[in-house]
Amino acid sequence: MSDAGKGNVVIGQSGGPTAVINQSLVGAVEVLKDSDDVGRIMGARHGVAGIVAENFVDLNDVDAAVLEAVANTPAAALGSSRDKPDEAYCRKIFEVFKKNDVKYFFYIGGNDSADAARIVNEMASASDYELRTFHIPKTIDNDLRVTDHCPGYGSAAKFVASAFMGDDRDSAALPGIKINVVMGRDAGWLTAASVLGNTDPVDGPHLVYVPEVEFSTEQFLADVREIYGRLGRCQIAVSEGIKDKTGTSVTVALAETLGHRVERDSHGNPQLSGTGALGDFLSDYLKANMKVPHESLRVRADTFGYLQRSFAGYASQIDRIEARQCGRKAAEYAMSGDLDGSVAMKRVESADYQIEYVRAELSDVARVTKPLPRDFINESGNGITEGFISYAAPLVGELPVLGKL
């Protein structure tokens, strides 16, 4: 595409929101407002759905103080969407862009959003329509390729780490077995964050199960027995997306066993969050099989649910800053020349944690996701290594300092 010249902007948010997704929105809007090349800045309500419905909110004149409050607000301020646009849907988006003289398209989301942006961009390209398209990464799952990590992950990881820290003290005070189910359909990044506050080998989580490792209920039982026998208690982190040896989600297999309908989103992904079924199942399984008198065995399960991505007032400071910067960078790239792509973070080799921002190709971010590397998981497949801790600790920032008697 040739130079896009002055034109209008559409910016939207997509997929499961994060605690800092609005930082990216505000970062982009700040830069765009200052550009002479930009006309109207149109925020799409509910992502692609808002684009095809031409449901836009004018972002040119939003007061700076309101923008700042929005930046600090969890969840997509423009509204989000689970729609996965096909070719025809993308064609409609492109038609709306032409009609509204849209020359810049920013889409904040995960890998599916990068893919939608890629398709629309290719349509524009094929029609010689001047469009600059930038994907701005966000996901608590941390499963995007190319980028070192994803904006949104650090805040969710901070929530999970803090939750495990307090819950570990709680379950040390009233000992038993405590299962905590953490978000993560295919990747164990967020569940791995459960260990980040651990400062003592006897502290929980004592066992961590991620979707990257085949889950066996028999091995689970043996693992729990070993820890419980040794410490008199056991705190466990489980990804909602753990899969059995056939690759089937344990939650889905369980639901089907119980004759429940499994809800799927438009991406074909089964609905795993917003239900306590997996935790209750694992809890019942242990109660039935631990061979400890029922009365003396305390088993509890919590499913952390949507709080992991939406809890207000507890985002990671570094995550806030980086998410804002990813939004700014996308706008700067789009203003700087004939460029499309996604924003990625690259960790600079240095003593201290340091990031540089680079442009990635949309096609390199779209579709395929990035699992937790095997060397971040221990050999037994039920714990997390120091390698992961070195990687993730800077993204979370300061954690509470706890004491013991």
Next chain:
Amino acid sequence: MSDAGKGNVVIGQSGGPTAVINQSLVGAVEVLKDSDDVGRIMGARHGVAGIVAENFVDLNDVDAAVLEAVANTPAAALGSSRDKPDEAYCRKIFEVFKKNDVKYFFYIGGNDSADAARIVNEMASASDYELRTFHIPKTIDNDLRVTDHCPGYGSAAKFVASAFMGDDRDSAALPGIKINVVMGRDAGWLTAASVLGNTDPVDGPHLVYVPEVEFSTEQFLADVREIYGRLGRCQIAVSEGIKDKTGTSVTVALAETLGHRVERDSHGNPQLSGTGALGDFLSDYLKANMKVPHESLRVRADTFGYLQRSFAGYASQIDRIEARQCGRKAAEYAMSGDLDGSVAMKRVESADYQIEYVRAELSDVARVTKPLPRDFINESGNGITEGFISYAAPLVGELPVLGKL
């Protein structure tokens, strides 16, 4: 009892921990360490269970920095207990006190703990044994009598309010019906706190159900239909302890319908936390009965679980201060003369929120609990009034400031 003179101290923690229960422990220990009348300060591991087992930790020489870290740590640092001591159990406690020359007994807990303290104290009194007994209140349920509110409640309320704020933005971004199950077996204080961050009439929670109001699934359905029809979404707060018209817990009735064994603690209370069953049940009920096409109805349920009492790093500042002060006051009362009792907070009539600490009788705090007053619940029984907000807002302190587009 006459003047107790120099003697040893036993201090213990009991029941469900809170985010600030260790503030009370540290407050008491600070005062006791400075007293010439006090010999050994013995922390009982796991409450009354640790007393009868003579499982004590020496608190005289704990470093001040460690104490401060412990104060800021959620959950009982000494360990907690669910034992409800009967007469024989209390006799054993009393024997251990005599054997160890214990002249001061501090028990941090709820109404059941106050009752255990009362029984032991009466045994001592009947035997002309010099014992000063103080109960130090704690409970996230806020259901103790006499005191204006309970240490631990403000922090749990802050967590719940912040969770609802972020979750409301999340469920506005991806609209549907969102049910959040909040702790509270008999009293709706904590569930009521779900409204504290609400700054706009269209924000959630749109419906609040507490155990004080008879729960009807039919009325629930009608309420949700009305809100969903009007706003296109609905965020709902439900106490885990909601009861049907027969006074039976909906969770218990549900479990029994499904043929599950209902676990009960030694107080005879059914186990309601640590399971997602109520949320899943209400969610399935709405999906089956809303008469909206399945595909277009998004219903999710989260059960906040133990995070409400144990989440690390997010306690209410005023709650921290008051919990510390309650511990200090108990020690000061016990040192000041022939006194037993519980510490209570009294709200001073003034423009600003202000508290004075007073002594209450153990018998006035023991056993009976305090429900949410009817005038804190709206007429329809599905919402919370301004009266509650005025009462509870100062206990929670600052909440995040969110923005909208």
